[in-house]
Amino acid sequence: MCGIVGYIGPKEAVSILIDGLEKLEYRGYDSAGVAVPGDDNIEVLKKEGKLGNLRENLNGHNYSANVGIGHTRWATHGRPSDENAHPHTDCTGKFAVVHNGIIENYLSLKEWLQSQGHVFKSQTDTEVLPHLIEQFYEGDLVDAVLKAVAKLEGSFAMAVVSSHEPNKLVAVRQDSPLVVGLGEGEYFLASDIPALLKHTRMTYILNDGEVAVLENDQVEVMDLSRNRIKKNVLEVNWEAGQAEKGGYDHFMLKEIYEQPKALRDTLSGRISHDSSEVTLDEVKITPEEIRGLKKIFITACGTAYHAGFVGKYVIEKLVRLPVEVDIASEFRYRQPIIEPGTLVIIISQSGETADTLAALREAKRQGARIVAVTNVVGSSVSREADDVIYTWAGPEIAVASTKAYTTQLASMYLLAMHLAAVRGTLPAEEIKEILQEMKNLAAKAQTIVDDAVEIKDFAKEISTCKDLFYLGRGLDYAVAMEGSLKLKEISYIHAEAYAAGELKHGTLALIEDNVPVVALATQQDLFDKTVSNIQEVNARGASVLALAMEGHREVEKVADKTIYIPQTHSILAPILTVIPLQLLAYHTAVARGCDVDKPRNLAKSVTVE
Numbered sequence: 065m066c067g068i069v070g071y072i073g074p075k076e077a078v079s080i081l082i083d084g085l086e087k088l089e090y091r092g093y094d095s096a097g098v099a100v101p102g103d104d105n106i107e108v109l110k111k112e113g114k115l116g117n118l119r120e121n122l123n124g125h126n127y128s129a130n131v132g133i134g135h136t137r138w139a140t141h142g143r144p145s146d147e148n149a150h151p152h153t154d155c156t157g158k159f160a161v162v163h164n165g166i167i168e169n170y171l172s173l174k175e176w177l178q179s180q181g182h183v184f185k186s187q188t189d190t191e192v193l194p195h196l197i198e199q200f201y202e203g204d205l206v207d208a209v210l211k212a213v214a215k216l217e218g219s220f221a222m223a224v225v226s227s228h229e230p231n232k233l234v235a236v237r238q239d240s241p242l243v244v245g246l247g248e249g250e251y252f253l254a255s256d257i258p259a260l261l262k263h264t265r266m267t268y269i270l271n272d273g274e275v276a277v278l279e280n281d282q283v284e285v286m287d288l289s290r291n292r293i294k295k296n297v298l299e300v301n302w303e304a305g306q307a308e309k310g311g312y313d314h315f316m317l318k319e320i321y322e323q324p325k326a327l328r329d330t331l332s333g334r335i336s337h338d339s340s341e342v343t344l345d346e347v348k349i350t351p352e353e354i355r356g357l358k359k360i361f362i363t364a365c366g367t368a369y370h371a372g373f374v375g376k377y378v379i380e381k382l383v384r385l386p387v388e389v390d391i392a393s394e395f396r397y398r399q400p401i402i403e404p405g406t407l408v409i410i411i412s413q414s415g416e417t418a419d420t421l422a423a424l425r426e427a428k429r430q431g432a433r434i435v436a437v438t439n440v441v442g443s444s445v446s447r448e449a450d451d452v453i454y455t456w457a458g459p460e461i462a463v464a465s466t467k468a469y470t471t472q473l474a475s476m477y478l479l480a481m482h483l484a485a486v487r488g489t490l491p492a493e494e495i496k497e498i499l500q501e502m503k504n505l506a507a508k509a510q511t512i513v514d515d516a517v518e519i520k521d522f523a524k525e526i527s528t529c530k531d532l533f534y535l536g537r538g539l540d541y542a543v544a545m546e547g548s549l550k551l552k553e554i555s556y557i558h559a560e561a562y563a564a565g566e567l568k569h570g571t572l573a574l575i576e577d578n579v580p581v582v583a584l585a586t587q588q589d590l591f592d593k594t595v596s597n598i599q600e601v602n603a604r605g606a607s608v609l610a611l612a613m614e615g616h617r618e619v620e621k622v623a624d625k626t627i628y629i630p631q632t633h634s635i636l637a638p639i640l641t642v643i644p645l646q647l648l649a650y651h652t653a654v655a656r657g658c659d660v661d662k663p664r665n666l667a668k669s670v671t672v673e
Contacts, residue, residue: 066150066164067093067136068242069259070223072233072278073250078127081134084252084259085115090308090315092459093136094442095149099160100129101230106160110135110149130280131233133223133253135162139441140456141170142187152191154198155182158227161197163190164255165219165240166456168333173215193222205229206277209236210288218332223253233278237270239328244268244276244283246297251278257300258308268295314660316462316554320646321513326467327639328506329456330474339500340492342482347435347451349407354486358405361432363390363423367465368411368472370546371437374638375409375476377539381635382484393419395426402430409479410436413460413468415443424448437475439468453479462661464553466646469546470509473639477502501633505640508630512643516651518627519644522609523651525580526557532580533571534561534645535601537594540584543638547582547645554663555653564597577605582645585612585619586629586637598622609648611641 067088071080081098096118097110107127111117135150142148151160167173170189173196178184182195196212205226219239226232235242235253245252245260245267252260253276260267268285270276274293277284285293302311312318334343360379362372369391376387390400402408408427412420415438424445428434436449439457446452455471481499484490526532532551534544544561551559562571564583575581581601585594599622602608610623613631620626629640653660
């Protein structure tokens, strides 16, 4: 997630901005920049790469301004570059904006602004903001910002400065966080609390639809209609290290709780308002090419491989094309047969996974068209693929992947729905039903993370066990594989996932008194069969935690504990089902005293074979 900082007060602003950006480096970024009002325009300095690059280029510049904004960018629209880095300015150079989030309708806004004579310098969605403010400015910066905001669709946190009104900083929040810091005769702005702690612990936490106007002698908070809002002061009592984690004990837990927003960002702008179609601007495969597809390969490693396994079920069911899923480290060595009409989907959080990159190159050598699903703009995978679907999950700090997985799933669903619509394998009514329900996933994910007490209790029970089994059928089996991996990665408990129908073919020999079993039963068409499988392990003394959809109370008769996920379309259940499994792994690891964010022997990005 990008980082925003702002300052107004008696001190020189740039050094305070750089210091604040350093406190936000943990969030991950690919470029950084600052902007301060000059004598007649906005002075901007921004550089691709780490903050050190920006610091080096500040040498020799004598910025004396007492107000300014800064930003660290995690690329979504446009590759990492000096031009795409924030802050962005308008045509006159008198307005500068930093922005976190995604402007869904930026293309239509950009076309309109260009028709009005505006000239753009970057490939970002953010650049429409300073041009909109320039367009609407008539002597009142707040009024111009509010008129610009009224044109926006999407999520945003933004901060604006102008040489027209050099003693004012205007900020707006919608879906992306913003915090105002209240100092002694000075005021601060940040997207996260760590950037403020060196200067103050007294804050206003802005809510969606709120505007903060920071001036030398006051902070005023208002709604989008300019009605004044009285804010309560929140005193932050976190330590600096804890603040970087947003008050959570570990980055992994923070990232689990970030999944509702990550899902919202991934789906943002990609499902039409009437839920009738998917828009994937990054995918340039023609309808003729899609209709000519004969087979799909999906290849990835680790958690991304498990996302591909879900993708196989979904694509085969919705698109009616044969799909093979391969571990990337095996794909290129087994001499895969890639014929004309083959699409290869590559999944990698970092876009730099060595085995996955090698699989991409092998598939391309054999003439396949490549679609990449990745989180990092400008990564090797994104550059070498023919088409890219960015997950927009924001950076993951913890080694164990959580929000990358759920956003990879969301991306696979979007691609599957797009292919199904073009190939005519799904009725329009069913497309609309699934897409409408996809829009509800973020809110339903929020209800799961908000109520995790039972998961925590079961985690304590299993924290001393040596073995644990995950069972599921169909899509539930695919998710069970990821649940098993999470537990192994961070708690070091031996865990295995099995297709529940295979119990009688050997697995039952491992079930004895008090062996923990996590049974997934979210698939309506397989529910009764899964309940029968639960009875089989129950009869042999297993301690069973079942996951089912709300309303399916029958499972309580055969499970020791049951956790329910909100009702959703069965095919979308994996996105919700995996969240309790992530929390189970997390709380089990904590109970065992493990280093959750840095599990032994593992690295975040595997860049060697």
